[in-house]
Amino acid sequence: MTASAPLPPASPRSQPAEIPAQYDPAATESALYADWTRAGVFTARPERTTRQGGDADAFTIMMPPPNVTAILHVGHGLNNTVQDVLVRWRRMAGDEALWLPGTDHAGIATQNVIEKQLAAEGKTRYDLGRDAFVARTEEFVRTTGGAILDQLKAIGASCDWTRTRYTLSPEMSAAVREAFVRLYEDGLIYRGHRVIHWCPRCLTSLSDEEAEHEDVEGKLYHIMYSLTDDPSQGLTVATTRPETMLGDVAVAVNPEDERYKALIGRTVTLPIAEIEIPIIADEYADPAFGTGVVKITPAHDPNDFEVGKRHKLPMPVIMTPEGTMGEGAEASGRVPAQLRGVDRFAARKMIVAQLEAEGSLIKAEPHRHAVRHCYRCDTVVEPRLSDQWFVRMKPLAEPALEAVKSGRTRILPERHEAVYVNWLEGIRDWNISRQLWWGHRVPVFYCDSCGWEDALREDPADCPKCRGVVRQDDDVLDTWFSSWLWPISTLGWPDTGARDLKTFYPGDVLVTAPEILFFWVARMIMAGYRFMGDAPFHTVYLHGTARDTQHRKMSKSLGNGIDPLDVVARYGADALRWTIVSGLGMGADAIFDPADLEKTFAPGRNFATKLWNIARFLLTAAGEERVQRIDAIDAARLTRADRWILSRLDIAIDECDAALGPARPSGAQWPVEQRRAGMRLNEYAESARRFVWNELADWYVEASKSRLQGSGPDRDVARAVLVHAFDQALRLLHPIVPFITEALWQRLPGHVDGEFIARAPWPVRRGTAPEPSGFELVQEVIIRIRQLRSDFAIAPGKPVTVHVAHRGDTTDGGAAERYFDTILREEAPTIERLARATLSWDPIPTGTPNAKAAIAGGATVAMLLDGAIDVARERMKYAKELAELEKQLGSLEKRLASPGFTSK
């Protein structure tokens, strides 16, 4: 279905020194993706897993298959980025990761696409006929379908493309058929004659989930039905759909309703149709609503249908499948000639007009109510009596309910668990037949000569009973009837001995949007239990919806969407992914500004650039000589800054692990303390970013420059630490920004050709406990001096001397001050370089008019800043802000009693 594109040439291997000044995502990304593919980095190897005698845990994610005709939008970008982050993380953490991609044939959606094409040619599907229509759709899917999978490669999705699946492939179709036949044989699939949701545009029935509620401003019409034997009296019924009155077979009142008790058993004349119908008593009539009298239209209302069954009433269908007025076999004479063939909404107007003319219309009041619409074409759904195939859901729902209640499967965010439980507890049977042509055909066969029928795994040649001609059911199955098998059918089910099925089932995480919790997620869990005896995953992660800044859902019709490929072209895939992941609060909607891509995605690009520049510095500074492994460095040779950054790295690793982890429950169920843990991708991103940018780049790199630029043995220590810290940082970041991290990692000194960061081990903390290095004090002193410089507007180039003095705090015997002083003396070069100041331990010259002082370092040591020649002038310049400054500088201000400083 998807021809894999020819691989671009391998990424250019440049020498460290040749690293370009500017990162070019476009030139890097596709080449790297081709490298990964060529090396089989994303291909899962069953033999490595513990389930096949290896030592790696299997980690499986099934991609929610996008519609085969879909093109990539931000929702896909969001969904697949999350999955990719998880899969890349686990792959590095040592799991044998399988992310299985694929597409959905999308019954109604795809059929609609082709029908639109046909409409443009002035044709309908009936002009082509079933076989030709299906052939045309297949051809369309074969040539243009599945493009979205190639688009996913552009955002870096690390799917196992050797296992790509399609819900309408022969293998998946066989699984669908097997599942149907088994459920049929088990009595869990049955044909039901009842009122279902009917889309008059798609000309098919819909499941409850596919008929979406939407509030509309309608009218509640009050219509007089007069008593047959006394036309001067009558009952007033209230309805929002007067056109259905032609199908009325009774009016119902509540048996307890004193107003109407006496009328029960008498008859009224149905206006327009002029048919006599009975007044019946049924609990369904609510005395408090409207007039308390309900018209009963069993063929066009699910409640009325139930009433009709209870009272054994006829059930005339008075509309055609297309939604025009017309008659079924049982409805003869109900629809007047002038209404036949008239669209239901036009007919409503005509009927109301006629009732008004006859004086039967009492009133029409505005009425806001929810009306069901087709989820694919938004047409108002018409309830309609028909024969459909149903799945009996109660028995299937029970284990799925238990899975979540027991903690076998958790749903994040947690609040969705209640929604899930509530839905399953009230579950109703699932209408799985669709009157479409595109999909899996219902595998039920009929013999018209002897009446035989059965669901079969293989097409029969003739009737097994009478050798008569058999025909197959015309309907196809709901798309979701194939989707719910996705976690098992993709791995080889119904062959339970299939290697992939045994290796990768049950899987781990399902990542999707809350909208399809019922459509898909719940049903997959049911199918998992029914056919494999276990849930297909232990975690359901429901992410938010992509919205614009007005919180409107991004959609084609609103034109407020963002094309992920446009973002990739302008800022790079890593920038797109960074923005998605760093803003991904648990379950919160993702807000992007389609009107300002720069504002939305520049931070991601900037971050990539930062990484690029750190690498440029590192490669220049580390040179091309061999860099020692961090483990080869004697701990005694590590400087304060070295120990600090290594400790910060450990903390960053811990934080990332905590934000992401646990990868799976420690037992068969989620223990309470783990149940809500992990999957906090934004926190993970922030921890990694803070480490590499605010700690490694802002402090360690700056503090180590002189060591790196010098010569001698200490340079090797600094090089080893720097390369190690950056290497580990790249690994931490790789799941989020895979391209730039791969590009840089492969340039690090010591990189072995053919190794990928995508398969490199996930960082593990080195130290056993956080080590106080004293470097924090160095930072504090530097910050204080910088603040003083800034507060007093000392020109950047101007040299200053900072006098270090002690308060003489002896409460601890002076230990703290001695400790602090030692650090200051040892780290003086670093402080002087980063704060651009000279430290002095000389006493401050008494009477110096320009002396200033500051309390620094936890208020244990006084630092006096001298050499600020322009203090007086600056002081006057800032006179207005004096009050503010005093507040900030606290006790410093007290010591500033220099002469000539009288307030102005």
Place this chain on the structure above:
RNA sequence: GGGCGAAUAGCUCAGCUGGUUAGAGCGCCUGUCUUACACACAGGAAGUCGGGGGUUCGAGUCCCUCUUCGCCCACCA
């Protein structure tokens, strides 16, 4: 009609079991092209944590209530 969520700096959002001066990015202000990076660096301003009550030694964090948005579910014609 039932259920749920959100409301925190100008903007988009963190703040998980209540505990020291409420955080980030962008934006804003002041400097700086400091030999990796101006897609950057240094310093800074900015929040009565939607309103009102309550519990507590202590609440953005728990309870009640109101307001405004949003979502899900639903056979009241």
